Amino acid sequence: MKKVYSRPASLKQAPFHYCPGCGHSIIHRLVAELIDEMSLRGKAICIPPAGCAVLAYNYFDIDVCESAHGRGCAVATGFKRAQPDRFVFTYQGDGDMAAIGTAETIHAANRGELITSIFVNNAVYGMTGGQMAPTTMLGQKTTTSPYGRRPKIEGYPLLITNLIAQLNGAAYVVRTSLATPAKIMATKKALKKAFEIQLEGLGYTLVEVLSPCPTNWKMTPVEAFRYLEERMEKEYPLGVFKDITKD
Amino acid sequence: MKGTDAIGEAAIQAGCRCYFGYPITPQNEVPEYMSRRMDEVGGVFLQGESEIASINMVLGAAASGVRAMTSSSSPGISLKQEGLSFIASLELPAVIVNINRGGPGLGNIAPSQGDYYQATRGGGHGDYRMPVYAPASVQELYDITMKAFDIADMYRTPVMILGDGMMGQIVEPIVMHKRADIELPPKDYILNGAEGRPSRIVKSLILDVRLMEEHNWKLKRKYDLMRNELPMHEEFMLDDARMVVVAYGTAARIAKGAVKRVRSDGLKVGLLRPITLWPFPDQAFANLSKKAKLILVFEMSTGQMIDDVRLATQGRIECEFYGRPGGVVAAPQEIARIIERHWLQRELS
Numbered sequence: 189m190k191k192v193y194s195r196p197a198s199l200k201q202a203p204f205h206y207c208p209g210c211g212h213s214i215i216h217r218l219v220a221e222l223i224d225e226m227s228l229r230g231k232a233i234c235i236p237p238a239g240c241a242v243l244a245y246n247y248f249d250i251d252v253c254e255s256a257h258g259r260g261c262a263v264a265t266g267f268k269r270a271q272p273d274r275f276v277f278t279y280q281g282d283g284d285m286a287a288i289g290t291a292e293t294i295h296a297a298n299r300g301e302l303i304t305s306i307f308v309n310n311a312v313y314g315m316t317g318g319q320m321a322p323t324t325m326l327g328q329k330t331t332t333s334p335y336g337r338r339p340k341i342e343g344y345p346l347l348i349t350n351l352i353a354q355l356n357g358a359a360y361v362v363r364t365s366l367a368t369p370a371k372i373m374a375t376k377k378a379l380k381k382a383f384e385i386q387l388e389g390l391g392y393t394l395v396e397v398l399s400p401c402p403t404n405w406k407m408t409p410v411e412a413f414r415y416l417e418e419r420m421e422k423e424y425p426l427g428v429f430k431d432i433t434k435d
Numbered sequence: 436m437k438g439t440d441a442i443g444e445a446a447i448q449a450g451c452r453c454y455f456g457y458p459i460t461p462q463n464e465v466p467e468y469m470s471r472r473m474d475e476v477g478g479v480f481l482q483g484e485s486e487i488a489s490i491n492m493v494l495g496a497a498a499s500g501v502r503a504m505t506s507s508s509s510p511g512i513s514l515k516q517e518g519l520s521f522i523a524s525l526e527l528p529a530v531i532v533n534i535n536r537g538g539p540g541l542g543n544i545a546p547s548q549g550d551y552y553q554a555t556r557g558g559g560h561g562d563y564r565m566p567v568y569a570p571a572s573v574q575e576l577y578d579i580t581m582k583a584f585d586i587a588d589m590y591r592t593p594v595m596i597l598g599d600g601m602m603g604q605i606v607e608p609i610v611m612h613k614r615a616d617i618e619l620p621p622k623d624y625i626l627n628g629a630e631g632r633p634s635r636i637v638k639s640l641i642l643d644v645r646l647m648e649e650h651n652w653k654l655k656r657k658y659d660l661m662r663n664e665l666p667m668h669e670e671f672m673l674d675d676a677r678m679v680v681v682a683y684g685t686a687a688r689i690a691k692g693a694v695k696r697v698r699s700d701g702l703k704v705g706l707l708r709p710i711t712l713w714p715f716p717d718q719a720f721a722n723l724s725k726k727a728k729l730i731l732v733f734e735m736s737t738g739q740m741i742d743d744v745r746l747a748t749q750g751r752i753e754c755e756f757y758g759r760p761g762g763v764v765a766a767p768q769e770i771a772r773i774i775e776r777h778w779l780q781r782e783l784s
Contacts, residue, residue, distance in 0.1 A: 230630030235495075245636040251626035253498050254638040255491065256521050262488040266495020266503070267626070269479045270453055274628055292491070295484035 196220035198229055200249045209409025211366045211399025212240060215308060216247050218376045219279075222383060223250060232275045233267050235260045237284035240315045241308065244279055258289025261296035264303040275387065277304040283313050286322040286348040293348065300357030300391040304382045307349065307394060310401035311420060318404030322346040325423045330404070345423065349396040353429035359391025361430040365398040367417035371426075378428075390432060398424055438603045441573045442532055442596070443468035445580035446504055449614055451530070452478035453496035453503040455489040457511060460544045461600035462534035465506040486511040490518030490531075497527040498637050500625035502584050506532035509550050510541065512558070519593055520559030523654070524639035526624070528587035528594075530580070535599040537762030545762025546599035546685055551739035554597050555713040562651050564658045566665055567595045567712040569683040573607040575710075581614055586665070588619045590657060597712060599735070601685040601764060658714075667710035668719045672698060676705030677726055677783045679752075680774065681744055682733040683709050685764070690733050692767030697774050703783075704774055712740065720747035729781055730754045733770055735763070 195201070198220040204213040223229050229250055236244035238257035245252035255263040260278035268276045285293050285307045296303065312330055313319040320333040323345050327336040337345070353361040360382050364375040375397055382393035398420050400412035407415060428434075436444070443465055446454070454469040466482065473480035479496070483489035489505050496503035507515060512533045522529050535550045537543040554567045566586055570576045576598065583594040626635055641647040671691060673679065682690040687708040694706045707723075709716050730752050732741040737760045745754055757773045759765045778784070 229628070229634075231628035233626050233628065242640055245638060249629070249634050251629050251634055252636050252638070253495070253626055254525075254636075254640060255494075256517055259487065259491040259518070262483065262491035263495040265481070265488075266453070266455065266492035266497075267499050268495075269481060269492070270496040270499035270501040270503070271627055291484050292488050295488065 196224045198223040198249050200247055202246055204247060205243060206240065207403040209400055209402040209412055210240070211308065211310065211397065214366055214372060215306065215375070215397055215399065216244065218372070218379055219306065220248065222376065222380055226380070226383060228275050228383070231273065232277070235264045235267070235276070235278040237278070237280040239281040239284055241279055241281065242315070258284050258287070259292055260284060260289060261292040261301070261303065261305065265296055265299075265301050268301060268303050272302070275383070277306060279306045280308070281314065282307070282309045282311065282321040282323040286346045290348070294352065294355070297352045297392040297394065298355045298357045300359070302386050302389055302391070304386050304393040304395070306379065307396040308399045309396055309424065310399045312401055312404045314401050314404055322348070325419070347424065349394060350429060352394055357392050358394065358430055359432045360385045360393040362394070362428045363396040363398065363424060363426050365416060365421055365426055366400065367398070367413055367421065385433065436573055436609050437464065437606050438573050438576050438598065439464035439534075440468050441577040441609060442506070442580045443472060444611070445577040446530070446584070447472050447476055448611070449502065449581045449584040451502040451504050451584060452476070453493070453501050454478070454480050454505070455483050455492035455496070455503070456505045456507060457483050457486045457489050459508045459511045461536055461603055462506050462508045462532065464603065465532060486514035487518065490515040490522070493529050494518060494522055494525070494527060497522065497529045498525070498626050500622045500627065502528070504530040504532070506534065508534045508536045509538050509547075512550065512553065516559035519565065520557070520561050520563060521639055522593045523559070523563035523565060524561060524650070525637050526591040527637070528584070528591055530583045530587055530594050530596065532596045532598065534603045535597060543762045544600060546601040546735065546764055547760065547762050548599060548684060548686060548735040548739070549760060550597065551712065551734070551736060554595055555715075555743070563654060564661070564713055565593050565595055566590075566661060566714070567597050569597045569710060569712050570602065571684050571687045571708060573605060574609045576602060577609050577611065585615075585617055585619065590661060592657070597684065599685050662714040665711055666714050666716040666718065668716035669708040669710060670719070671706040671708070673705035673707060673723070675703050675726060678702070678704045678729045678731060678774065678778060679723060679727050680704060680706050680731045680733060680770075681709070681740070682706070683712060683740065686733050686735050689765055689767050690770055693770035693774055696767060696771040697778070702774065702778050704778070709740070715743045715747060717747040720744065723752065727752055728783060729777060731774060731777055732756045734758045736760045
C-alpha cells in the first residue's frame, strides 16, 4: 500500500499540547514539511516567542533558541549576523510581534535582516488567558476589553504587516489564513516563498497567518474557523503586500 | 591609549567578533572604535535600535558560538537587565561593559559608582550572579577585558566590566600583549543547524518547579566555584597599616593618592582595592593584620560596597564611610583630610 501521509521528519514524536482547533499545530506542520522538503534541517535555527508557541521546541526537531517576550527579531538578528549561511526564522504571536516587540520587529525588517518572521495573529493573548492584543478587533470582547474594543479607550487594531510592507528592507510581506484547506495550502506556498527569498539573501520576509483561538474566543473549533473567515479576514485582508521578486 | 579604546582593542584581540550596542554617553567611544575595527577584522558591528535589542542580539550571537559583547552606561544597563537574566539562565557567555554615570534617573554624564548594587546583586530578575570586574587603570581595562571573554567562556556566564566616565576617558600608556593560551570547555551547546547531530534547545522556561529548583542549584554550584576561583584585589601599603582605606575603580585611584599623602605625614594607612566586586574578595579582609583598627570605605555613591565590606569583616573591624555621589569626583586632598580626621579621632598613632 502506498503511504500518502506521514509525520514530517522535522517534527518530534510528541503530541501537540495546543487546544483543539488551535492553528499552531497546523502551522507547525506546514513549517516542518517545508524544512524537510527544502532540506533545511541542517541549517535551521528557530526562535519561538513567549506565548503558547514557546513550547515549539517540544515539537520541532531542529535547533531552537527561546527568546524573551517580543525580542525574537533581535535574537534572530544576532544568530543571522553571526552565522550568515544559516536559515533563521522567528515564530511569533500578535503580542510578541506587534506590542512588546514592535521596535525589534520594525527595525529588523527595516535593516533587511535575512530572517523570516512567521507571525501568528489570533487577535488575543492566548497563553495568558485571552486578554486584549494589539490586533484585537473593534468591538471584540476579551478579558481586558470586556465591553468590546472601543477606539476611544483601547485604540485601533495595529496592522503591523501593512506597516512593514512600507519598509525598504522588507522583501516579501504577505498575509494568509488557515480558514479553509485551500487557504492552508496557500499559507504553505507563502512560507515556501519567504524561505526561498531568505536563502537568496534578498531581504526580510514576513508571513502573517490569521489563526483561530477557539478557547479564548469562547467558540467551538468549527465556529472559530467560520469567525476567522467571516470576521477576521474582513479586518485583516489577505494578500501579498510586498514581493520584490515581482515588483 | 584611551580607556574606551583599550576596551575595544582588548575585545578584538580576545577574539570578540560581534559587537551590538546603542549610543549613550559616556561610552560612545567604545561602539565608535568597534565600528571601525570590526570591519577590519571581518567581524560584526551593529548599532541596535535600543539597549534591549542589543543585548538580545548578543544573546543570539553567543548562542551561535561567537564571542560577543555590548557596552552601555547606567540607564542603558537598566534596559539590558531582562536580557542579562536570560543570558545567565541560558548559561551563555557574554561581556557587558558598564561605564557608570551619575544617577538615578537620567542623572548626568559624570563618573559615578551608583550602579554597584545593580551590578553585583544580579540587577535582572531571578536568582543569578555575574562576575563583575572594576579596573582602575587603562592597562587593567585592557587586561581585564581580555580576561573577561575567557571567564565568560569558562563558566558560561555573562561578565560585567564596571568602569565610569573617568576610566573611559583617561589616557595612559599600556603594554598590549597577546591573549594567554588557556584551555576552555568545548562549545557543545551552540545552535548552528542540526546537521549530523540531534537537535539542540537553548531555553530557560522550566515549568516543572522541581526541575527549576535543580537548575537554580546547578547555577548556585557554578557561582560557588566562581567565589573560590575568581576574587581579585590589590593591596597597597597594608603591612603595617592601622587604618585601611577600601575603594575600587576611579575612587581607588583617588584613595591611593590620599594614602601616599598621609603616609608622607607618617600616618600608617594602606589601601585595599577590590578588583572583582562579585565575587567580593572576602579573604583579603579576613587576612588583614590585627594592626588594622579602622576601615574607611570611600565610594562615589552614598554607600553600597560598604555592605560587602561589613559582610567580609563580620564586625571584627570598625567601618566608616565617606562618599561623593551624583558624579562628584573628589580630589586626593579631600580624602586625605577625611583620613586624617578619623586617624586623630581614634587616636590611631
